[in-house]
Amino acid sequence: MTKSRKGRIPDLGRRRVYVLGAGASASCGIALSKDILGESIVRLGGKDAANKKVVANLLSYLYPSFNEELRNYPNIEDFLNLLEMAKSFNSEEFIESSLWPRAKLDLARSTTLKAVTDYLWERMQKIDALNPIKTFATKYLKYSDTAITFNWDVTLERGLWDREDDFWMPYTYNRKRKGKYVTILKPHGSIDWFRERDLSKRLLRRTEKLDNEVRLYPHFNFSKHPELSEVQPVIVPPVATKSFEYDCLKRT
Numbered sequence: 001m002t003k004s005r006k007g008r009i010p011d012l013g014r015r016r017v018y019v020l021g022a023g024a025s026a027s028c029g030i031a032l033s034k035d036i037l038g039e040s041i042v043r044l045g046g047k048d049a050a051n052k053k054v055v056a057n058l059l060s061y062l063y064p065s066f067n068e069e070l071r072n073y074p075n076i077e078d079f080l081n082l083l084e085m086a087k088s089f090n091s092e093e094f095i096e097s098s099l100w101p102r103a104k105l106d107l108a109r110s111t112t113l114k115a116v117t118d119y120l121w122e123r124m125q126k127i128d129a130l131n132p133i134k135t136f137a138t139k140y141l142k143y144s145d146t147a148i149t150f151n152w153d154v155t156l157e158r159g160l161w162d163r164e165d166d167f168w169m170p171y172t173y174n175r176k177r178k179g180k181y182v183t184i185l186k187p188h189g190s191i192d193w194f195r196e197r198d199l200s201k202r203l204l205r206r207t208e209k210l211d212n213e214v215r216l217y218p219h220f221n222f223s224k225h226p227e228l229s230e231v232q233p234v235i236v237p238p239v240a241t242k243s244f245e246y247d248c249l250k251r252t
Helices: 022-026 033-045 049-062 076-088 102-124 127-139 155-161 226-230 247-251
Strands: 017-020 146-149 183-185 189-195 214-216 233-235
Touching: 022 127, 022 155, 033 049, 033 076, 033 102, 049 076, 049 102, 076 102, 102 189, 102 233, 127 155, 155 183
Parallel strands: 017 146, 146 183
Antiparallel strands: 189 214, 189 233
């Protein structure tokens, strides 16, 4: 990404690394892992009741005390770990389930991740809520700094984009890189990264290359390209056994 505004924030002449976790996004009004599943699925209910029911039924199966009316949703990491375990053991060699076959588990997983992604995009449009991350990006991030964020959202990018100086925001680290830049590393992917094979030719022209398989959509909403909201982004779910299958993630 590039910027085209005037002004300058002094470079300290040394490289620093900031590591951002869920708390950075929470300061912008985005739910922590213990709450984000509930907020996302409740929001999904108003748009896709059928798929919400699939997730709710699986939650009731895995958590006997779960109650939709009480909204006692579990931590998303715990839920996805149980879901992955159910998929791993769902075979003839272990315990094959006719009630929850792999295809149905995959649907619950993709529905959950899509619901969380949509929730994040919606929260990202609340401009005033982004003030804490804008303050951090403006006051503390200097040229040649690196920010490692484990969050899928683009609050940090939004904060940097609103600065009034001209610099790059590369998503890969390069010790020899020169010029004005702030490196952003996202080990768990991002809601604005997409597989090239999932994009139409029209959308390919609106994206930037991260590696041979992954493209970046360099904007912060889908108003001009709403069809992107139906494409599964490149994100790594919060499970114990993570899969980093793309080169941009492997390098990070």
